[in-house]
Amino acid sequence: MTDTTVYRRFLEGDPTAFEEIVSTYRIPLTGFILSIVRNENTAEDIAAEVFAHLFLKKEAFAFRSSLKTYLFAIAKNKAKKWLKKSSRTKPYSEAGENASPEDIFFQDEKKKLLYRCLTRIKEEYRQVLYLLYWEECSYEEISKILIKSKKQIANLAFRGKQALKKEMEREGFEYAG
Numbered sequence: 297m298t299d300t301t302v303y304r305r306f307l308e309g310d311p312t313a314f315e316e317i318v319s320t321y322r323i324p325l326t327g328f329i330l331s332i333v334r335n336e337n338t339a340e341d342i343a344a345e346v347f348a349h350l351f352l353k354k355e356a357f358a359f360r361s362s363l364k365t366y367l368f369a370i371a372k373n374k375a376k377k378w379l380k381k382s383s384r385t386k387p388y389s390e391a392g393e394n395a396s397p398e399d400i401f402f403q404d405e406k407k408k409l410l411y412r413c414l415t416r417i418k419e420e421y422r423q424v425l426y427l428l429y430w431e432e433c434s435y436e437e438i439s440k441i442l443i444k445s446k447k448q449i450a451n452l453a454f455r456g457k458q459a460l461k462k463e464m465e466r467e468g469f470e471y472a473g
Contacts, residue, residue, distance in 0.1 A: 299363035307354055318347055321364065324431050325371050331426045332375040332419065333382075342378060346371045361440050368427070368441045413463035421456030428453055 299320070306313035325346060330339040349370055350357070357366050414422050423442060427433040435446045435453075442449065 300359065303357065303363050314351060317350070317363070321367055322347075325367060327430060328368060328423070328426055329371050329375045331414070331422050332372070333378060334415065338378060339375075342371065342374050345374055349374075362437065364431075364433075365437045365440050368431070368433075369443075372423070372441060409464065409467055409469060410460075413460055413467060416463050417456060417459040420452055421459055424449060424452040425456045425460065 299317070302313050302316050302320075306317065322343060326336075326339050326343045329342045330336060333339055333342065346367055350367065357363065361369075414425065420442070424438060427438045427441065428435075433441070435449045438444075438449045439446045444452070
């Protein structure tokens with residue numbers, strides 16, 4: 297079932313439809329927001345705000361894009377607004393005693409290395425790479441979320457991959473090949 301179909305059910309008053317939307321997008325949205333704000337608790341709070349926005353302003357989604365694109369665009373705007381209000385951002389902390397699903401995901405050493413290197417590249421590169429590889433968004437979807445042309449997204453993806461490769465090489469990662 298498509299996210300548009302689920303959203304239409306939500307508009308028609310199906311109580312389970314909103315739960316399906318939250319269940320589908322909570323973790324991906326939180327991960328995307330985390331790539332911007334670099335604070336897990338803040339990312340979770342902003343993700344909750346995105347769903348509250350969706351719930352309270354049901355008619356705002358005009359079906360001009362996918363629901364996923366719409367939610368990620370709202371998330372980006374809310375995260376940027378939070379950054380403007382915040383005097384400083386806090387870096388992501390490594391997994392502690394109360395590890396979240398995201399912390400568990402990063403426990404593998406190569407994934408930790410990748411994440412550390414991602415945090416060192418430009419934010420716009422990090423956002424594009426996150427949407428491209430973790431969320432499997434197309435260049436067109438990313439261009440709508442980040443409000444840039446597809447050509448700009450392609451350039452950011454290329455430069456982001458180069459920057460990430462440099463950072464990983466600095467950490468001693470060797471490519472087979």
